[in-house]
Amino acid sequence: MARLLIVGGFLALVFWVFSIVDCAVQPATRHRGASKGAWIAIVVLIPVLGGILWFALGRRRRRDQESIRRAAPDDDPEFLRGLGKTEQDDRIRRLEEELARLDDETDPPAAEPRS
Structure with missing residues (x-):
């Protein structure tokens, strides 16, 4: 049981760090709903839930951006x-x-x- 908690904690830490880095390196045009600074604060202050929110709501997908630019x-x-x-x-x-x-x-x- 203790091993499972350690592995789960480690995976949560990796996901949290990955979320922070992903949010920080994305250009401002790929942030949706709030500014880049606000998203970084959300991800940092609410460790796992902030990362989930970032990937689910805040990060504009590449196909969304392509549909915006798809004009003759x-x-x-x-x-x-x-x-x-x-x-x-x-x-x-x-x-x-x-x-x-x-x-x-x-x-x-x-x-x-x-x-």
């Missing part, structure tokens, strides 16, 4: 702001030149007029 580039205001007008103009000009070159390659030679 033309729907993303940051992406659109990052595009300069000259960048767009240069790309359009290059595409037009390429299309003109392809048109020239595929057009049959013009017949010479007969006199």
